[in-house]
Amino acid sequence: MSVNTYDGRVQDLLQTMLLIRAYEERAAALQAESGVPGTCTSVGQEASAVGVVAALGADDLILTNHRSAGHLLARGADPGRLLAEVMGRRAGYCKGKSGSLHISAKELGVILTSTIVGGELALATGVGLSQKMLKRPGVVVCFFGDGAACEGRFHESLNLAAVWQLPILYVCENNQWQAFVHRRETMLGDSIASWATPYGIDSATVDGNDVEQVRALATEALDSIRASGRPFLLETRTYRLRGHFEPDDQAYVDPDELAAWRARDPLPRLQARLLESGQLDARALSAMESDAQRRIDAAVAFAIDSPYPAIDELVTDVYA
Ligand SMILES: Cc1ncc(C[n+]2csc(CCOP(=O)(O)OP(=O)(O)O)c2C)c(N)n1
Ligand SMILES: [Mg+2]
Numbered sequence: 001m002s003v004n005t006y007d008g009r010v011q012d013l014l015q016t017m018l019l020i021r022a023y024e025e026r027a028a029a030l031q032a033e034s035g036v037p038g039t040c041t042s043v044g045q046e047a048s049a050v051g052v053v054a055a056l057g058a059d060d061l062i063l064t065n066h067r068s069a070g071h072l073l074a075r076g077a078d079p080g081r082l083l084a085e086v087m088g089r090r091a092g093y094c095k096g097k098s099g100s101l102h103i104s105a106k107e108l109g110v111i112l113t114s115t116i117v118g119g120e121l122a123l124a125t126g127v128g129l130s131q132k133m134l135k136r137p138g139v140v141v142c143f144f145g146d147g148a149a150c151e152g153r154f155h156e157s158l159n160l161a162a163v164w165q166l167p168i169l170y171v172c173e174n175n176q177w178q179a180f181v182h183r184r185e186t187m188l189g190d191s192i193a194s195w196a197t198p199y200g201i202d203s204a205t206v207d208g209n210d211v212e213q214v215r216a217l218a219t220e221a222l223d224s225i226r227a228s229g230r231p232f233l234l235e236t237r238t239y240r241l242r243g244h245f246e247p248d249d250q251a252y253v254d255p256d257e258l259a260a261w262r263a264r265d266p267l268p269r270l271q272a273r274l275l276e277s278g279q280l281d282a283r284a285l286s287a288m289e290s291d292a293q294r295r296i297d298a299a300v301a302f303a304i305d306s307p308y309p310a311i312d313e314l315v316t317d318v319y320a
Pocket of ligand 2: 174
Protein backbone atom coordinates (compact mmCIF):
# COMPACT_ATOMS: atom_id res chain seq x y z
CA MET A 1 0.00 0.00 0.00
CA SER A 2 1.48 3.38 -0.89
CA VAL A 3 -0.31 5.85 1.32
CA ASN A 4 0.70 9.37 2.29
CA THR A 5 2.50 9.54 5.59
CA TYR A 6 2.63 12.80 7.52
CA ASP A 7 5.61 13.45 9.78
CA GLY A 8 3.96 16.19 11.77
CA ARG A 9 4.97 19.25 9.69
CA VAL A 10 2.01 21.59 9.58
CA GLN A 11 3.21 22.86 6.20
CA ASP A 12 2.47 19.39 4.76
CA LEU A 13 -1.08 19.63 6.04
CA LEU A 14 -1.47 23.01 4.34
CA GLN A 15 0.00 21.65 1.10
CA THR A 16 -2.55 18.83 1.07
CA MET A 17 -5.40 21.20 1.86
CA LEU A 18 -4.32 23.43 -1.03
CA LEU A 19 -4.28 20.41 -3.35
CA ILE A 20 -7.80 19.41 -2.30
CA ARG A 21 -9.12 22.96 -2.74
CA ALA A 22 -7.52 23.23 -6.18
CA TYR A 23 -8.92 19.82 -7.18
CA GLU A 24 -12.46 20.58 -5.99
CA GLU A 25 -12.58 24.01 -7.60
CA ARG A 26 -11.28 22.59 -10.88
CA ALA A 27 -13.79 19.76 -10.78
CA ALA A 28 -16.55 22.37 -10.35
CA ALA A 29 -15.15 24.52 -13.17
CA LEU A 30 -14.90 21.50 -15.49
CA GLN A 31 -18.56 20.74 -14.80
CA ALA A 32 -19.61 24.34 -15.52
CA GLU A 33 -17.46 24.82 -18.61
CA SER A 34 -17.11 21.38 -20.17
CA GLY A 35 -20.07 19.36 -18.94
CA VAL A 36 -17.88 16.95 -16.98
CA PRO A 37 -20.16 15.07 -14.52
CA GLY A 38 -20.77 17.19 -11.41
CA THR A 39 -19.35 16.12 -8.05
CA CYS A 40 -20.19 16.77 -4.39
CA THR A 41 -17.26 19.00 -3.48
CA SER A 42 -15.74 19.28 -0.01
CA VAL A 43 -14.74 22.95 -0.30
CA GLY A 44 -14.60 24.31 3.26
CA GLN A 45 -14.11 20.87 4.80
CA GLU A 46 -10.45 20.33 3.90
CA ALA A 47 -9.19 20.63 7.49
CA SER A 48 -11.51 17.88 8.65
CA ALA A 49 -10.33 15.46 5.96
CA VAL A 50 -6.63 16.25 6.24
CA GLY A 51 -6.56 16.41 10.04
CA VAL A 52 -8.08 12.95 10.39
CA VAL A 53 -6.17 11.27 7.56
CA ALA A 54 -2.86 12.73 8.77
CA ALA A 55 -3.39 10.91 12.07
CA LEU A 56 -3.77 7.48 10.41
CA GLY A 57 -1.25 4.71 10.17
CA ALA A 58 -0.47 2.79 6.99
CA ASP A 59 -2.61 -0.22 8.03
CA ASP A 60 -5.75 1.75 8.79
CA LEU A 61 -8.73 1.41 6.45
CA ILE A 62 -11.17 4.05 5.22
CA LEU A 63 -14.85 4.00 4.34
CA THR A 64 -16.21 7.27 3.04
CA ASN A 65 -19.23 8.89 1.46
CA HIS A 66 -20.26 10.88 -1.62
CA ARG A 67 -18.09 13.85 -0.50
CA SER A 68 -14.89 11.81 -0.62
CA ALA A 69 -12.29 13.60 -2.77
CA GLY A 70 -10.64 15.25 0.23
CA HIS A 71 -10.31 11.95 2.08
CA LEU A 72 -8.88 10.22 -0.97
CA LEU A 73 -6.41 12.99 -1.85
CA ALA A 74 -5.28 13.29 1.77
CA ARG A 75 -4.61 9.55 1.80
CA GLY A 76 -2.43 9.94 -1.28
CA ALA A 77 -4.77 9.41 -4.22
CA ASP A 78 -3.45 10.60 -7.55
CA PRO A 79 -5.58 13.57 -8.67
CA GLY A 80 -5.26 12.49 -12.31
CA ARG A 81 -6.72 9.04 -11.62
CA LEU A 82 -9.43 10.62 -9.49
CA LEU A 83 -10.46 13.03 -12.25
CA ALA A 84 -10.22 10.25 -14.83
CA GLU A 85 -12.72 8.30 -12.73
CA VAL A 86 -15.09 11.28 -12.56
CA MET A 87 -14.86 11.52 -16.35
CA GLY A 88 -15.53 7.79 -16.83
CA ARG A 89 -12.07 7.10 -18.25
CA ARG A 90 -10.17 3.83 -18.13
CA ALA A 91 -7.26 5.27 -16.12
CA GLY A 92 -9.61 6.04 -13.21
CA TYR A 93 -9.39 4.23 -9.87
CA CYS A 94 -12.28 1.96 -10.88
CA LYS A 95 -11.56 1.99 -14.62
CA GLY A 96 -14.19 4.66 -15.16
CA LYS A 97 -17.08 2.57 -13.89
CA SER A 98 -17.68 4.27 -10.55
CA GLY A 99 -17.62 7.98 -11.24
CA SER A 100 -17.05 10.08 -8.13
CA LEU A 101 -19.65 8.26 -6.07
CA HIS A 102 -18.48 4.66 -5.61
CA ILE A 103 -14.68 4.89 -5.65
CA SER A 104 -12.69 2.17 -4.00
CA ALA A 105 -8.88 2.24 -3.97
CA LYS A 106 -7.45 -0.82 -2.28
CA GLU A 107 -3.86 0.40 -2.53
CA LEU A 108 -4.86 3.35 -0.32
CA GLY A 109 -6.88 1.23 2.10
CA VAL A 110 -10.04 2.97 0.87
CA ILE A 111 -12.54 0.13 0.88
CA LEU A 112 -15.48 2.05 -0.55
CA THR A 113 -17.13 5.37 -1.19
CA SER A 114 -20.80 4.80 -0.36
CA THR A 115 -23.31 7.03 -2.04
CA ILE A 116 -26.11 5.38 -0.08
CA VAL A 117 -26.24 7.88 2.78
CA GLY A 118 -25.35 5.94 5.94
CA GLY A 119 -24.29 2.87 3.94
CA GLU A 120 -20.70 3.45 4.97
CA LEU A 121 -21.73 3.18 8.64
CA ALA A 122 -23.15 -0.32 8.29
CA LEU A 123 -20.21 -1.42 6.12
CA ALA A 124 -17.73 -0.08 8.69
CA THR A 125 -19.25 -2.31 11.36
CA GLY A 126 -18.69 -5.31 9.09
CA VAL A 127 -15.14 -4.29 8.17
CA GLY A 128 -14.39 -3.64 11.85
CA LEU A 129 -15.65 -7.11 12.73
CA SER A 130 -13.48 -8.66 10.04
CA GLN A 131 -10.42 -6.74 11.28
CA LYS A 132 -11.06 -8.04 14.77
CA MET A 133 -11.72 -11.66 13.74
CA LEU A 134 -8.66 -11.76 11.49
CA LYS A 135 -6.57 -10.04 14.22
CA ARG A 136 -5.45 -7.35 11.78
CA PRO A 137 -3.90 -4.20 13.24
CA GLY A 138 -5.67 -1.47 11.25
CA VAL A 139 -8.40 0.73 12.67
CA VAL A 140 -11.40 1.33 10.41
CA VAL A 141 -12.16 5.01 9.83
CA CYS A 142 -15.68 5.82 8.70
CA PHE A 143 -16.45 9.31 7.36
CA PHE A 144 -20.12 10.27 7.23
CA GLY A 145 -22.28 13.37 7.41
CA ASP A 146 -24.72 14.89 9.87
CA GLY A 147 -27.52 13.68 7.57
CA ALA A 148 -26.32 10.09 7.88
CA ALA A 149 -26.22 10.51 11.66
CA CYS A 150 -29.96 11.22 11.57
CA GLU A 151 -30.62 7.81 10.00
CA GLY A 152 -31.43 4.60 11.87
CA ARG A 153 -28.37 2.95 10.41
CA PHE A 154 -26.09 5.24 12.45
CA HIS A 155 -27.68 4.03 15.69
CA GLU A 156 -27.72 0.34 14.72
CA SER A 157 -24.10 0.48 13.58
CA LEU A 158 -22.77 2.23 16.68
CA ASN A 159 -24.70 -0.06 18.99
CA LEU A 160 -23.30 -3.21 17.37
CA ALA A 161 -19.77 -1.80 17.23
CA ALA A 162 -19.99 -1.06 20.96
CA VAL A 163 -21.40 -4.49 21.82
CA TRP A 164 -18.81 -6.28 19.69
CA GLN A 165 -16.00 -3.89 20.74
CA LEU A 166 -14.84 -3.06 17.23
CA PRO A 167 -11.84 -0.87 16.33
CA ILE A 168 -13.72 1.86 14.48
CA LEU A 169 -13.19 5.62 14.41
CA TYR A 170 -16.50 7.18 13.38
CA VAL A 171 -15.92 10.66 11.98
CA CYS A 172 -19.08 12.70 11.60
CA GLU A 173 -18.31 15.67 9.36
CA ASN A 174 -21.07 17.95 10.56
CA ASN A 175 -21.19 20.47 7.71
CA GLN A 176 -24.61 21.80 8.73
CA TRP A 177 -26.28 20.67 5.47
CA GLN A 178 -28.02 17.50 4.34
CA ALA A 179 -28.39 18.05 0.61
CA PHE A 180 -30.81 21.04 0.47
CA VAL A 181 -32.06 20.70 4.03
CA HIS A 182 -30.42 22.48 6.95
CA ARG A 183 -29.39 20.37 9.93
CA ARG A 184 -31.76 22.38 12.16
CA GLU A 185 -34.73 20.86 10.31
CA THR A 186 -33.76 17.25 11.07
CA MET A 187 -32.36 17.34 14.61
CA LEU A 188 -33.25 19.37 17.70
CA GLY A 189 -29.96 19.18 19.56
CA ASP A 190 -26.65 20.67 18.46
CA SER A 191 -24.37 17.79 19.32
CA ILE A 192 -23.99 14.58 17.34
CA ALA A 193 -21.00 13.47 19.45
CA SER A 194 -23.27 13.17 22.50
CA TRP A 195 -25.40 10.58 20.69
CA ALA A 196 -22.56 8.07 21.28
CA THR A 197 -22.94 8.17 25.08
CA PRO A 198 -26.05 5.95 25.44
CA TYR A 199 -24.25 3.27 23.43
CA GLY A 200 -21.25 3.36 25.77
CA ILE A 201 -19.01 4.92 23.15
CA ASP A 202 -16.53 7.70 23.94
CA SER A 203 -16.73 10.80 21.79
CA ALA A 204 -15.34 14.28 21.20
CA THR A 205 -16.24 17.38 19.23
CA VAL A 206 -13.64 19.45 17.47
CA ASP A 207 -13.49 22.65 15.43
CA GLY A 208 -13.43 20.94 12.05
CA ASN A 209 -11.99 24.03 10.37
CA ASP A 210 -8.77 23.87 12.38
CA VAL A 211 -6.55 21.17 10.91
CA GLU A 212 -4.12 21.03 13.83
CA GLN A 213 -6.91 20.57 16.35
CA VAL A 214 -8.54 17.91 14.19
CA ARG A 215 -5.27 16.02 13.88
CA ALA A 216 -4.66 16.22 17.64
CA LEU A 217 -8.13 14.94 18.53
CA ALA A 218 -8.03 12.23 15.86
CA THR A 219 -4.64 11.06 17.17
CA GLU A 220 -6.03 10.82 20.71
CA ALA A 221 -9.10 8.96 19.46
CA LEU A 222 -6.99 6.47 17.47
CA ASP A 223 -4.70 5.90 20.47
CA SER A 224 -7.73 5.15 22.59
CA ILE A 225 -9.14 2.73 20.00
CA ARG A 226 -5.80 0.90 19.65
CA ALA A 227 -5.44 0.62 23.44
CA SER A 228 -9.03 -0.44 24.23
CA GLY A 229 -10.22 -2.10 21.01
CA ARG A 230 -13.40 -0.04 21.35
CA PRO A 231 -14.98 2.40 18.89
CA PHE A 232 -14.89 6.21 19.18
CA LEU A 233 -17.03 8.97 17.64
CA LEU A 234 -15.37 12.22 16.58
CA GLU A 235 -17.61 15.06 15.40
CA THR A 236 -15.88 17.68 13.26
CA ARG A 237 -17.87 20.94 13.11
CA THR A 238 -17.45 22.43 9.69
CA TYR A 239 -19.39 23.93 6.77
CA ARG A 240 -20.08 23.04 3.17
CA LEU A 241 -19.05 26.25 1.41
CA ARG A 242 -20.23 25.18 -2.08
CA GLY A 243 -23.52 23.56 -3.03
CA HIS A 244 -24.62 19.99 -2.41
CA PHE A 245 -23.32 19.09 -5.87
CA GLU A 246 -22.35 20.91 -9.05
CA PRO A 247 -24.11 22.92 -10.30
CA ASP A 248 -25.96 24.37 -7.31
CA ASP A 249 -26.62 28.11 -6.96
CA GLN A 250 -27.13 27.81 -3.15
CA ALA A 251 -30.24 30.02 -3.45
CA TYR A 252 -31.63 28.18 -0.39
CA VAL A 253 -28.66 29.12 1.83
CA ASP A 254 -28.92 31.99 4.35
CA PRO A 255 -26.31 34.49 3.05
CA ASP A 256 -25.40 35.66 6.57
CA GLU A 257 -24.68 32.12 7.69
CA LEU A 258 -22.62 31.47 4.59
CA ALA A 259 -20.64 34.69 5.11
CA ALA A 260 -19.98 33.82 8.76
CA TRP A 261 -18.58 30.44 7.80
CA ARG A 262 -16.60 31.88 4.88
CA ALA A 263 -14.84 34.02 7.46
CA ARG A 264 -13.81 30.76 9.13
CA ASP A 265 -12.62 29.11 5.90
CA PRO A 266 -9.93 26.65 7.08
CA LEU A 267 -7.41 27.59 4.39
CA PRO A 268 -6.97 31.36 4.95
CA ARG A 269 -7.17 30.68 8.68
CA LEU A 270 -4.25 28.27 8.64
CA GLN A 271 -2.27 30.42 6.20
CA ALA A 272 -2.67 33.49 8.42
CA ARG A 273 -1.61 31.54 11.49
CA LEU A 274 1.51 30.18 9.78
CA LEU A 275 2.44 33.57 8.32
CA GLU A 276 1.99 35.32 11.68
CA SER A 277 4.03 32.74 13.57
CA GLY A 278 6.80 32.82 10.98
CA GLN A 279 6.35 29.14 10.03
CA LEU A 280 5.67 30.28 6.47
CA ASP A 281 6.52 33.31 4.34
CA ALA A 282 4.56 34.79 1.45
CA ARG A 283 6.97 33.38 -1.13
CA ALA A 284 6.76 29.86 0.21
CA LEU A 285 2.97 30.11 0.31
CA SER A 286 2.80 31.27 -3.28
CA ALA A 287 5.10 28.40 -4.32
CA MET A 288 2.80 25.94 -2.54
CA GLU A 289 -0.26 27.37 -4.30
CA SER A 290 1.46 27.15 -7.69
CA ASP A 291 2.52 23.59 -6.98
CA ALA A 292 -1.09 22.59 -6.24
CA GLN A 293 -2.34 24.25 -9.43
CA ARG A 294 0.44 22.60 -11.46
CA ARG A 295 -0.53 19.17 -10.13
CA ILE A 296 -4.17 19.78 -11.02
CA ASP A 297 -3.24 21.04 -14.53
CA ALA A 298 -1.31 17.80 -15.03
CA ALA A 299 -4.24 15.79 -13.61
CA VAL A 300 -6.68 17.34 -16.10
CA ALA A 301 -4.34 16.62 -19.01
CA PHE A 302 -3.87 13.03 -17.80
CA ALA A 303 -7.60 12.42 -17.40
CA ILE A 304 -8.54 13.89 -20.77
CA ASP A 305 -5.83 11.82 -22.40
CA SER A 306 -7.16 8.56 -20.98
CA PRO A 307 -9.54 6.62 -23.26
CA TYR A 308 -13.05 5.53 -22.30
CA PRO A 309 -13.39 1.82 -21.54
CA ALA A 310 -14.16 -0.26 -24.64
CA ILE A 311 -17.63 -1.70 -25.12
CA ASP A 312 -16.37 -5.25 -24.45
CA GLU A 313 -15.18 -4.08 -20.99
CA LEU A 314 -18.71 -3.06 -20.05
CA VAL A 315 -19.35 -5.97 -17.68
CA THR A 316 -15.81 -6.70 -16.51
CA ASP A 317 -14.67 -5.62 -13.02
CA VAL A 318 -18.17 -4.63 -11.95
CA TYR A 319 -18.68 -7.51 -9.53
CA ALA A 320 -16.11 -9.19 -7.30
C1 LIG B 1 -30.25 6.42 1.66
C2 LIG B 1 -30.15 7.69 0.89
N1 LIG B 1 -31.08 8.65 1.03
C3 LIG B 1 -30.99 9.82 0.33
C4 LIG B 1 -29.97 10.03 -0.54
C5 LIG B 1 -29.85 11.34 -1.31
N2 LIG B 1 -28.78 12.15 -0.67
C6 LIG B 1 -27.53 12.16 -1.17
S1 LIG B 1 -26.49 13.08 -0.23
C7 LIG B 1 -27.72 13.49 0.84
C8 LIG B 1 -27.44 14.38 2.03
C9 LIG B 1 -26.49 13.76 2.98
O1 LIG B 1 -26.19 14.66 4.01
P1 LIG B 1 -24.98 14.37 4.96
O2 LIG B 1 -25.03 12.97 5.43
O3 LIG B 1 -24.99 15.43 6.00
O4 LIG B 1 -23.70 14.49 4.02
P2 LIG B 1 -23.17 15.80 3.25
O5 LIG B 1 -23.79 15.77 1.90
O6 LIG B 1 -23.56 16.99 4.02
O7 LIG B 1 -21.69 15.64 3.17
C10 LIG B 1 -28.93 12.91 0.46
C11 LIG B 1 -30.20 13.07 1.19
C12 LIG B 1 -29.02 8.99 -0.68
N3 LIG B 1 -27.96 9.12 -1.51
N4 LIG B 1 -29.11 7.86 0.05
MG1 LIG C 1 -24.02 17.25 6.05
